[in-house]
Amino acid sequence: MPELPEVETIVRDLAPELIGRRILRARLSHDDVLRGTTRRRLTAGLANSTISAVTRRAKHAVLHVGNRRLVVQPGMTGALLVQPEPLSPEDSKYAVLRAWLDDQRILIYHDVRRLGTLLLLDDAGWQEYDAALGPEPLDPELDIDALVERMRRSNQAIKKVLMDQRVIVGVGNIYANEALFAAGIDPSRAASRLSQLEARGLISETQRILRNAIIGRGSTIRDYRTGTGEAGGFQSSHLVYGRGGEPCVNCGTRLTETHLIDGRTTVLCHNCQR
DNA sequence: ACGAGGTCCTGCGAGC
DNA sequence: TGCTCGCAGGACCTCG
Secondary structure, eight states: OOOHHHHHHHHHHHHHHHTTOEEEEEEESOGGGBSSSOHHHHHHHHTTEEEEEEEEETTEEEEEETTEEEEEEOTTTEEEEEEESSOOHHHHHHEEEEEEETTSEEEEEEESSOOOEEEEEOHHHHHHHHHTSOOOTTOTTOOHHHHHHHHHTOOSBHHHHHTOTTTSSSOOHHHHHHHHHHHTOOTTSBGGGSOHHHHHHHHHHHHHHHHHHHHTTOOOSSSOOOTTSOOOSGGGGOSSTTOTTSBOTTTOOBOEEEOTTTTSOEEEOTTTOO
């Protein structure tokens, strides 16, 4: 669930709370969120190490602990929170990872569905992981021409390509729907059939929406919480996502909701998006 | 190489 | 009221 703006919000909220803090010990309640590590290695790797940075890459929060990185992919329902003890019953039930800090608080990774994942990577592991991800849409150095060509190389539906983390990172289902509407592009069109101008327009609208969503502190549909535990504010700005059947804000045509593209909810205006 | 579809999980709301 | 069913913001895998 959390897409780029949500994770960016979490990271901005948590960085001042966590940087310089030492993790005293850690506990994991379920192994099924781990990738490439074991419960023992994770908890041992976190214990007695200091958090030196909290950053974002793609839709992942990256905690620099000791000489490693804890990569948190929140999946659909993951959240990172710093809480005082004792945890609320709700937090207690869904806190997959607890890390006791040296200021008496607990950093928790909260995840109801546990579709999220945790990785603990050394420098080499991180390099490899990072290299497999596409460019950051809000990077000032983003090579737009290269991205346009990369996108247009695919015959897949443009919506799927926009959500492909190897092509461009950070865009999930909500913002893909919103960006395609803003750019006036039918989500089902083959990416290869977009003109250069259309692809540029889509990238530009994607960037604009992501920036605005960060300002709005992300979109809360159900589970997403900021790093301070609050709901985001951007959901009220969605023009298509969650509005199937309602009139298009541009032309009044009823918005169509389908699941035909990659099995994900797609909402579009057949009149405005071609 | 591609697209379609299933899988991992739990909770919730709709409908019967 | 209580049950079952389908669906949910992501990512990964297998199959044909």
